Structures are given as structure tokens and as C-alpha cells.
Amino acid sequence: MEQSGAPAGPDVTSNGGGPAGGPGAESTNPGTGTTEPGAAARIAEIRVRIDEIDRALIELWQERAELSREVGTTRMASGGTRLVLSREQEILERFRSALGADGVQLALLLLRAGRGPL
Structure with a gap:
């Protein structure tokens, strides 16, 4: 999907005619939204590059969540609390x-991925 929320892909009508902009208009390059080569x-x-970054982010997200779960398991097994609120506030x-x-929202998602919902 494009950032606008619209599906990525050619901007053409379903009947095989020109772009949705009207008959005779130039066709856009599929998935780019532009006619300029x-x-x-x-x-x-x-x-x-964006796809490479996305793959790295997903891998790091998964690693971070696993490490966070390990911290929680280790802490609770040693008699500690489930959460350390000062650490969450720091993050x-x-x-x-x-x-x-947006960073706060991202951090909340990261924290939840590692410790589960409150």
C-alpha cells in the first residue's frame, strides 16, 4: 500500500482503458504513481532500501522482544517484580x-511486545 492508504499498483480502470484520470491520459508506472521513467x-x-530496512526492523523487533521476555522471566524467577516502571519510563x-x-507510541508497542499487555 502507498502511504495514502491506497493500494500500490497501476492507476488504471478495470475495463483496460486509460488511467482513472480519463481517456487518453498517460499510464502511470505500476506501483510508483508517476509517468516519468x-x-x-x-x-x-x-x-x-526501504524493504531492507523493514526486514532489519522486523528482525530487531523480534530480538528485542525475546530479550525483554528473558529479562522478565529472570527477574520474576529471582523473586523480582513483573515490571520495573522506572525502566519503562526511561524507555x-x-x-x-x-x-x-510517535516515538512514545512506538515505545509502548515495543514494551508490550516484550512483556505482554498490562
Whole structure:
């Protein structure tokens, strides 16, 4: 999907005619949203890197969640608490400082992935 929420892909009508913009209009490059070949090629290059970053983020997310679960298991097995709120606040503040309000939301998701819902 594109950032707009619309599915990625060619912007053509289902009857095989021209683009949804009207008859005779140039067809867009599938998935790029542009008719300019240079721009379409650059978009494709950028998306390769975005996909690499996404794969790395997913891998790091999974590793972080596993490590966080291990910390919790170890802490509780030694008689500690399920959560250390000061640590969670530290993480929330780190993400807020770096990324603003969206960072807080991201940090909350990361924390939940490691410890489960409250």
C-alpha cells in the first residue's frame, strides 16, 4: 500500500482503458504513481532500501522482544517484580525525545511486545 492508504499498483480502470484520470491520459508506472521513467526508477531504488530496512526492523523487533521476555522471566524467577516502571519510563522518554509523540507510541508497542499487555 502507498502511504495514502491506497493500494500500490497501476492507476488504471478495470475495463483496460486509460488511467482513472480519463481517456487518453498517460499510464502511470505500476506501483510508483508517476509517468516519468527517471522518477519511477528512483522510486524503485529507494523502495529496495526501504524493504531492507523493514526486514532489519522486523528482525530487531523480534530480538528485542525475546530479550525483554528473558529479562522478565529472570527477574520474576529471582523473586523480582513483573515490571520495573522506572525502566519503562526511561524507555518511553528516550523514544519521546528522539521521535516525539510517535516515538512514545512506538515505545509502548515495543514494551508490550516484550512483556505482554498490562
